[in-house]
Amino acid sequence: xxxxxxxxxxxxxxxxxxxxxxxxxxxxxxxxxxxxxxxxxxxxxxxxxxxxxxxxxxxxxxxxxxxxxxxxxxxxxxxxxxxxxxxxxxxxxxxxxxxxxxxxxxxxxxxxxxxxxxxxxxxxxxxxxxxxxxxxxxxxxxxxxxxxxxxxxxxxxxxxxxxxxxxxxxxxxxxxxxxxxxxxxxxxxxxxxxxxxxxxxxxxxxxxxxxxxxxxxxxxxxxxxxxxxxxxxxxxxxxxxxxxxxxxxxxxxxxxxxxxxxxxxxxxxxxxxxxxxxxxxxxxxxxxxxxxxxxxxxxxxxxxxxxxxxxxxxxxxxxxxxxxxxxxxxxxxxxxxxxxxxxxxxxxxxxxxxxxxxxxxxxxxxxxxxxxxxxxxxxxxxxxxxxxxxxxxxxxx
Amino acid sequence: xxxxxxxxxxxxxxxxxxxxxxxxxxxxxxxxxxxxxxxxxxxxxxxxxxxxxxxxxxxxxxxxxxxxxxxxxxxxxxxxxxxxxxxxxxxxxxxxxxxxxxxxxxxxxxxxxxxxxxxxxxxxxxxxxxxxxxxxxxxxxxxxx
Numbered sequence: 001x002x003x004x005x006x007x008x009x010x011x012x013x014x015x016x017x018x019x020x021x022x023x024x025x026x027x028x029x030x031x032x033x034x035x036x037x038x039x040x041x042x043x044x045x046x047x048x049x050x051x052x053x054x055x056x057x058x059x060x061x062x063x064x065x066x067x068x069x070x071x072x073x074x075x076x077x078x079x080x081x082x083x084x085x086x087x088x089x090x091x092x093x094x095x096x097x098x099x100x101x102x103x104x105x106x107x108x109x110x111x112x113x114x115x116x117x118x119x120x121x122x123x124x125x126x127x128x129x130x131x132x133x134x135x136x137x138x139x140x141x142x143x144x145x146x147x148x149x150x151x152x153x154x155x156x157x158x159x160x161x162x163x164x165x166x167x168x169x170x171x172x173x174x175x176x177x178x179x180x181x182x183x184x185x186x187x188x189x190x191x192x193x194x195x196x197x198x199x200x201x202x203x204x205x206x207x208x209x210x211x212x213x214x215x216x217x218x219x220x221x222x223x224x225x226x227x228x229x230x231x232x233x234x235x236x237x238x239x240x241x242x243x244x245x246x247x248x249x250x251x252x253x254x255x256x257x258x259x260x261x262x263x264x265x266x267x268x269x270x271x272x273x274x275x276x277x278x279x280x281x282x283x284x285x286x287x288x289x290x291x292x293x294x295x296x297x298x299x300x301x302x303x304x305x306x307x308x309x310x311x312x313x314x315x316x317x318x319x320x321x322x323x324x325x326x327x328x329x330x331x332x333x334x335x336x337x338x339x340x341x342x343x344x345x346x347x348x349x350x351x352x353x354x355x356x357x358x359x360x361x362x363x364x365x366x367x368x369x370x371x372x373x374x375x376x377x378x379x380x381x382x383x384x385x386x387x388x389x390x391x392x393x394x395x396x397x
Numbered sequence: 398x399x400x401x402x403x404x405x406x407x408x409x410x411x412x413x414x415x416x417x418x419x420x421x422x423x424x425x426x427x428x429x430x431x432x433x434x435x436x437x438x439x440x441x442x443x444x445x446x447x448x449x450x451x452x453x454x455x456x457x458x459x460x461x462x463x464x465x466x467x468x469x470x471x472x473x474x475x476x477x478x479x480x481x482x483x484x485x486x487x488x489x490x491x492x493x494x495x496x497x498x499x500x501x502x503x504x505x506x507x508x509x510x511x512x513x514x515x516x517x518x519x520x521x522x523x524x525x526x527x528x529x530x531x532x533x534x535x536x537x538x539x540x541x542x
Binding site: 301302303304305306309313322323331341342343346378379380381382383384 | 413456
């Protein structure tokens with residue numbers, strides 16, 4: 001199997017699993033308990049918090065463990081909206097956020113009286129800083145812009161956005177689920193007030209993440225109950241998960257530079273081969289301001305789900321933004337936001353590599369895509385028309 | 398997600414291709430929605446479907462329903478072909494996931510569209526066949542569908 005869907009989730013690293021194991025059967029104590037194994041758990045949580053904080057230059061006390069990226073996003077948006085309702089009801093975000101942000105915004109709009117501005121992005125998926133500035137009003141309480149996009153890998157000008165937010169006295173949240181451990185992040189330098197993270201994207205376990213909340217940002221608890229997480233997130237701590245998150249964060253930070261260098265080399269090799277060797281194929285997302293592990297192309301005249309099934313038959317795991325894989329009739333909102341026509345968005349393919357992906361794996365995958373594209377175009381009425389000169393390519397123009 | 402039969406027809410689609418000087422050709426669907434089916438029919442002088450081929454742009458279910466539809470109408474008379482409904486196609490494939498039912502509807506429409514084209518070309522009326530929904534238009538670029 002060649003696993004090229006690391007933006008969906010990653011393999012839990014063996015050393016991460018090993019670090020977690022004692023906290024299931026030996027040190028299983030509740031961290032709130034006074035006896036030995038409880039204190040062990042508490043110590044493990046403290047250490048994990050320090051490791052996680054270090055990756056983003058944060059104070060350990062500002063890291064609040066959650067069940068993952070979606071909870072962190074929900075907490076940041078809903079609690080900020082509630083806490084700052086006296087100041088205003090306006091939130092600025094983008095059209096290409098993860099659904100954990102978009103659907104939360106829609107909820108706040110529909111049921112809680114929020115006003116949301118969804119910023120456009122350019123053809124590479126980048127927000128326009130001038131449009132952001134122009135969108136800020138006295139009622140604006142929060143700017144939430146994802147650090148890097150999960151589908152097309154585009155990395156936003158986070159530092160510039162943070163500066164704009166600070167200058168206008170508006171809080172800044174970023175969903176860094178895809179960026180954490182992949183690219184350098186510094187919450188102080190980038191003026192980030194809140195940041196969402198999920199462990200399973202960096203070879204950690206599923207079901208654990210954190211929300212960074214800068215000291216002084218007064219938002220309330222999202223889950224009420226016990227006094228865990230400095231009374232801001234109730235519930236007995238998921239100690240093995242937290243330990244796994246800490247180990248994964250430490251591991252990701254330690255290997256980041258070397259891994260990024262290798263991934264970028266393989267990423268660019270794949271992009272070059274796909275776009276040069278397959279006619280009517282285009283790269284989606286920014287070629288440079290891009291996550292090291294993300295390849296996303298559109299292959300005209302074919303549909304993504306067919307491509308994925310055929311890749312699966314060859315033992316290659318990938319994903320697509322086609323409607324058939326989204327469970328609706330519309331293809332990915334991200335691909336539409338960068339201006340792709342529906343026809344092209346349906347034929348998108350995302351390959352997300354890992355530090356373990358070899359050049360050989362990459363070439364095998366590209367060869368498989370080439371072969372399948374030829375086969376699918378051979379049965380495509382759109383390609384038949386294109387070949388007969390009755391239809392123009394939307395990619396070649 | 399898919400039945401074994403759907404997977405079989407997707408992996409080894411029957412009757413893929415074109416028929417030159419076909420008696421009737423029908424194209425249905427919409428590239429915007431991600432499904433287009435084109436059905437070619439070769440109908441003999443007795444009104445029997447001698448051959449049937451298809452080309453499809455779409456998901457696994459779209460390919461499988463097209464393939465099964467061609468199997469079901471091959472060798473049938475026009476009247477018999479009209480009884481090949483989306484339900485019949487779905488049953489023959491041992492079912493489809495609910496979100497994919499529209500693919501089978503498209504297969505039925507593709508047969509009807511090809512038969513309509515045949516009727517138009519020959520100036521005849523086929524009992525029980527009405528003008529197919531032409532939802533294939535994609536705007537000004539649309540040519541000869």
